Amino acid sequence: SQTIHQWPATLVQPVGSPLSLECTVEGTSNPNLYWYRQAAGRGLQLLFYSVGIGQISSEVPQNLSASRPQDRQFILSSKKLLLSDSGFYLCAWSRGGAGANQPQHFGDGTRLSIL
């Protein structure tokens, strides 16, 4: 069966510090990978998605970036965090190469607080 791991679960960072959140998927090959953010009282906002190694699509211009150095690894980064980057960050995967209409499956998220 497939599993998705996301860490850390919580993170408190000062403004201006760098960020690196990691997500890995097990039990599947060439998955589609996604990073979402859920701000307080709001829905899920898609930040980045990837259909393959090194292929990153950005949905929202901001000071965050994503990378996919390996097939089942997805990393969310920032060089300098802003207060507005606070939120709940979720990684998700869906079956790749299977066309559309595949549910996405989520990790347990990272609660990021910027001080």
Added chain:
Amino acid sequence: DQQVKQNSPSLSVQEGRISILNCDYTNSMFDYFLWYKKYPAEGPTFLISISSIKDKNEDGRFTVFLNKSAKHLSLHIVPSQPGDSAVYFCAASDPRGTGNQFYFGTGTSLTVIP
């Protein structure tokens, strides 16, 4: 621009009764819809889906209805149980997009009262 809307932020239902969660969308090209359930401090869990070629899909206590002409879908939970208390998100997919992307609503918090 919110293409998927859940206009009720919260809903309270007595245990054993029916819970009805609603979702509206604006993009007529959406052809695949899902419902997710989310507990606090956890990621959303996939619950049930429906394709635009159907108007109903049932899985145990959960039934999703799709009304394409009204651009409306709903999730029915019968009978409701206290463990169903969670935030429910609807999501929709546009087949013209790449990477199997979904548009999510803002969620409805369901409380099932014992």
